[in-house]
Amino acid sequence: MTTPVIRSSLVLSRIPIVTPDVPAFEKAFYQYQEQLERRLMWTFPKWYYFKKGTVAEREFSKAQKYPIPNHRNVWFPKGVPDLKHGRDRRFKQDIILPKKNNDVEVSTTTDDGGESAASELQNLDDIGRPIKANSRITIFDEKNDQTSLERKLPRTLYLLIKNNNNNEWTFPSFEVSNDQINKGLHNIAEEGLRNIGGDKINTWTVSNTPAALIKHNNGINEFLIKSHIIAGKFNPTNKNEYKWLTKEEIQDIVSDEYYSKINHLLSQ
Amino acid sequence: MTLVSVRSFSSSVSLGKAACAQVKPVHHKVRIIKKNLSPRFPELKYPSHDIKSPKFRPYLTHLDRVDHHYHNVLESDLLLIGYRHGQQPIYGNKRRHWDMSSPYQINRPLRKPKGQIVPSQTINPRDTGNIAKLQSISINCFVKDAKQYPAMAIGATLQLQQITGVKPKPIYAKTNVPNWKLRPGMKMGAKVELFGRDASQFLSTLTEIVLPRIGEFNGISNRAGDRYGNIAFGLTSDHIKYFPEIELNQDSWPNLYGFDITLHTTAQTDADARILLSGLGLPFVGSERIPKTLLDDLTVHPYEN
Amino acid sequence: MYTSRAAIRVVSHVKPTQQVRYKRDKTGLNPQLERIVSQLSVMSAGRKQPRLLKLCNEDYVKHKTVMKAWSHYRKAKIQENEKLLQKQYESMKEAVSELQNLSPELFEIANEHQYGKRFPLELRVPTEYPPRQIWFYDYFPKQEAK
Numbered sequence: 001m002t003t004p005v006i007r008s009s010l011v012l013s014r015i016p017i018v019t020p021d022v023p024a025f026e027k028a029f030y031q032y033q034e035q036l037e038r039r040l041m042w043t044f045p046k047w048y049y050f051k052k053g054t055v056a057e058r059e060f061s062k063a064q065k066y067p068i069p070n071h072r073n074v075w076f077p078k079g080v081p082d083l084k085h086g087r088d089r090r091f092k093q094d095i096i097l098p099k100k101n102n103d104v105e106v107s108t109t110t111d112d113g114g115e116s117a118a119s120e121l122q123n124l125d126d127i128g129r130p131i132k133a134n135s136r137i138t139i140f141d142e143k144n145d146q147t148s149l150e151r152k153l154p155r156t157l158y159l160l161i162k163n164n165n166n167n168e169w170t171f172p173s174f175e176v177s178n179d180q181i182n183k184g185l186h187n188i189a190e191e192g193l194r195n196i197g198g199d200k201i202n203t204w205t206v207s208n209t210p211a212a213l214i215k216h217n218n219g220i221n222e223f224l225i226k227s228h229i230i231a232g233k234f235n236p237t238n239k240n241e242y243k244w245l246t247k248e249e250i251q252d253i254v255s256d257e258y259y260s261k262i263n264h265l266l267s268q
Numbered sequence: 269m270t271l272v273s274v275r276s277f278s279s280s281v282s283l284g285k286a287a288c289a290q291v292k293p294v295h296h297k298v299r300i301i302k303k304n305l306s307p308r309f310p311e312l313k314y315p316s317h318d319i320k321s322p323k324f325r326p327y328l329t330h331l332d333r334v335d336h337h338y339h340n341v342l343e344s345d346l347l348l349i350g351y352r353h354g355q356q357p358i359y360g361n362k363r364r365h366w367d368m369s370s371p372y373q374i375n376r377p378l379r380k381p382k383g384q385i386v387p388s389q390t391i392n393p394r395d396t397g398n399i400a401k402l403q404s405i406s407i408n409c410f411v412k413d414a415k416q417y418p419a420m421a422i423g424a425t426l427q428l429q430q431i432t433g434v435k436p437k438p439i440y441a442k443t444n445v446p447n448w449k450l451r452p453g454m455k456m457g458a459k460v461e462l463f464g465r466d467a468s469q470f471l472s473t474l475t476e477i478v479l480p481r482i483g484e485f486n487g488i489s490n491r492a493g494d495r496y497g498n499i500a501f502g503l504t505s506d507h508i509k510y511f512p513e514i515e516l517n518q519d520s521w522p523n524l525y526g527f528d529i530t531l532h533t534t535a536q537t538d539a540d541a542r543i544l545l546s547g548l549g550l551p552f553v554g555s556e557r558i559p560k561t562l563l564d565d566l567t568v569h570p571y572e573n
Numbered sequence: 574m575y576t577s578r579a580a581i582r583v584v585s586h587v588k589p590t591q592q593v594r595y596k597r598d599k600t601g602l603n604p605q606l607e608r609i610v611s612q613l614s615v616m617s618a619g620r621k622q623p624r625l626l627k628l629c630n631e632d633y634v635k636h637k638t639v640m641k642a643w644s645h646y647r648k649a650k651i652q653e654n655e656k657l658l659q660k661q662y663e664s665m666k667e668a669v670s671e672l673q674n675l676s677p678e679l680f681e682i683a684n685e686h687q688y689g690k691r692f693p694l695e696l697r698v699p700t701e702y703p704p705r706q707i708w709f710y711d712y713f714p715k716q717e718a719k
Contacts, residue, residue, distance in 0.1 A: 006675060015341050016699045017707060019333045026331070029643050033326040040325060042621040048611050049517060082624065089624045133702040150707045154699070156340070176679070184682030185672075202712045204693050207348045208683050211661065213668035221675060223668055226348060230695045232712030264660040267340050311625065319636050322625055328643070337698045339654060344661055349687045351662070353669040353680075396658040419609050426612045435616070472698060520608070539688045547692035558688045565686070 007222040009173040010189040011211065011265055012159040012203060014229050014244065018136050020154045020268065038092040043085045063098040067091075146243040149233070155246045156267050159234060160253065161196075162241035169243070169253045171262075172196065173222060184208055189225045196240060201232035214261045224265065327465060334402075334468035334548065342547040343399055349543060350394035358561055359571045360388035389496065391536045391562070400497065400535035400544040405470055406461040407432065409527035410439060414456045415449060424525040425458035430513045432470055436460040457525070474529075475549035478503075478510045487551035493538030499545060500530040537562060 022030070050057035067088040070081050082089045140148035149157065160169045174192030176185070183191075186205045194201065210223035236242055243253075247266040251259050303312045316323035363378035381387045392398060409428055414421040421438065428436040436458035441450050462470050479485055488501045504526040508514055514521055531550075535541035539558055546552060602610065628636065673680040 006679070015696055016337075018703050019331060019699045019701050020336060020340075022331055025642075025646065029639065030328065030330055032639060034329040036319075036326040036626075037329050040623055040626070042618065042623070045611075045615045045621070048520070048615045051519075084620045087623075089622070092623075134705060136702060138703075138707065153703055153707070181676065181678045182682075185679055186683075199714050200712055202695075202714075204696070206345045207351070207687055207690075208685055209348055209351050209665060209687075210668040210672065210683060211348055212664040213671050221671065223672065226345070228696060230693055231709040233710050264657055264664065265344075267344065319626060319628065319633070324626070333701070334698055341696070342692075343654075344658065345692075347658060347662060348665060349690055351665050351669070352686060353666070353673065353684050396655070396662045399658075419605075422609055422612050426616055429616060475698075543687075543690055543692070546694075547696070549694060549698060551694060552691060556689050562688070563686060 005220045006176040007173050007220055008176055008185040008189040008192070008210075009171045009214075009222050009224050010159075010193050011171055011224050011226050011262075012193065012229055012234075013227070013267075014149055014157040016154050016156055018153040035092070041093065043087045043089075043093060044095055046085070059098040063096045065094065065096065146245060146249070149229070149244055151244070152246050157244040157246060158250060158266065159229075160243050160245055160250065161236075164240070168255065168258075169250075170258065171224065185210055185223050186225045186227075190227065193234075196238065197234040197236055197242075201234055202230040203227045204230055211265055212261065214258070224262070226265070330465070332465050332468050334471055335464075338401070338548070342544065343401075345547070346399050346540075346544060347394075347396065350399070350540065352394070352565065355393035355565050356568050357393060358391040358565055359569055360390045362387045389536070391565075393565075394536075394540075398534070398536060400533050400540045402467065402471070402544065402548065403532045403534050404461055404463045405467045406459065406530045406532065407436075407470075407527050408439070408459045408530070409436075409457045409525050411457040411525050415441070415454055418455060420523070420525070421455040421457055423523065424527075427508070427514070427521070427525055428458050428460050428527070431473075431508075431511050432460055432462055432466060434460050434462055434466050471548060473511065477512060478507065479550075481510045482507050487553035488545075490542065490552050490554040490556040493541065495538060497533045497535035497538060497541040498530055499533070499538065499541055500528055502526060502528045 046057075046060065050060050064086070066086055067081055067083060069083050070076075079090065087093045136153055138150050138153065140151040145151060151157070159172065161172045162169055172189075172193055174188055176188055180188050186208045190203060190205060193203070204227060206226040206228065211226045212224045214222040214224070216222060234242060243249075245253065247263070247268065250266065251263070254262075303309065311320055311322055314321035316325075318324060361381035361384055363381055366373040366376060366379055368374070407428060409424045411420045411424045414424070425436050425438065437460065438455050439457050439459050441452055441454040441456050443450065444452055482503075485507070488499060492501055493499050505524040506526075508524040508526060509518070509521075514524065531541070531545060533541040533544055535544060537559075539556065539562065542552055542556070601607065669680065669683060672683055
């Protein structure tokens, strides 16, 4: 009887770079809670942050919208206002920050997309430049370039490789020969990855322990080692096809049998 | 005329009683909560999570990104890191039974554990039920000079409130040291315990803004910890100025107050807690000491008691 | 802005002015005292608290419904997560016990304790928006000392 063949595979993942897309229900709930929180907040202590008689205090006070105070001879259809420190205690307080000069620039530059990006690059050294958030959707998302690490930022991506023999997509898998046994499964998988994808890649093996075992029909035992990519790039030397895919995309591309063995390892 | 003994709540002494009652009075045990008896302020009777209560404060106001990262990435990784095939429980030193050689031992409380005063905990094999998690962060700000200048305790309290966004509690001196002119009851600073989103917010400010800018900070010492998975470290008054809430309002802060931060985790040992905290973005330095009993967790230890 | 009572209470906290009897004049407090008063006023609820929420019955029922829906949603999510973790645990258990049968040498290495393991700082908690440089490609492995 021949000894069973052991293979060590690497589940290499790129963890999410941005926070997940919040579902509509959660978004609505968070908004409701936030409104409640704002309503129940204490009045902003203006006198602590803006010293009396300073320019900053005057500008801040000018920007605020003050509610109408109570008056004896005035009828208020929506109830009598209850003002304390310039805030109607029945409602939430809106704090309006005075506009600065560079805030005006924001509204003008956002109208034309291409130029604003160019001008942004120029004054990166300027600390007072307006704050502008980068897009959560990258150009690689638009091109749907599945070999890029810069796509699907809110999701975990996994490295899959096309097997040349049977044209099936799997995790990179490496045979464990007898002379390699003293290295351990995790080192064999990491070295194998560098053999097929170049050594300009920085990964972090989660543990020496395999996360799962796939028993193939032909007697091969495939152990899965978890690892995260930190920096660098998978750059196949022998023109192997590879893809960085999310959980759902993996389900579409791999065989059902293979997916049922690995689906619990894949995170959102 | 015969005396009828009526058990009343107002007095325990009845006339004509020959001896004291064996039955303990009930009314000493029932705690009376006056707000439940009075009809005057009905809203005080609601629990604090009820929207009708004056204590109600909504806290689920946004997605907790630290918590999401923990559940999405760290939790399953920690499970894999902690897994050891055939791991056995390491029993702690528990209180011992008396050998009953003397009748005086009958109603005694249990004996102290062997060689120590407080019993130590049992360390169970790691599985899905006991993955380490950050439970809370407590910040303790003790100002030495507050005994001389009591206003400093007020400043320290406000500083904590500004940084964390949670109302701190005052701390008082406990001991009497006549040489230092320290008396019990003097207000010496403030403390605050953060949970949930407040803790996440504080942790991200700490790991993303404050700690990277402190030049001499290389990491938390690998020797820090209280053996039960709680790691503590301190920030001096020079480091506090890097908190954005302080930095943008420097005129109001002529003097700042350093504080101690304790990270409470559900980890069973400090070594496990350090692995978790490194995943949350806290660096560690120095050599780590693992107790021998922890390394020897594959052999079966008998349970002694 | 502040009540005189609060100011008097503050005076007792400060040693240098402890003996001086407080009297409010037109020039106001000295700057040191003023800072303490404003610090206390930030922390205290006086005149800063909003009115209590008064919900009509319908709004109260609505609120209860929202919270109930949220707790069901959260509970389902937590249970799903627990199930997933249990599955992962079972699978690693099965893998390691099978490895023990197949190759004791590999098992010894796979079952080493992992104390001292640290997550690299580069694995950061996700932020709401990506950084300017999303991925660092120009990585070179460190040359080992000869």
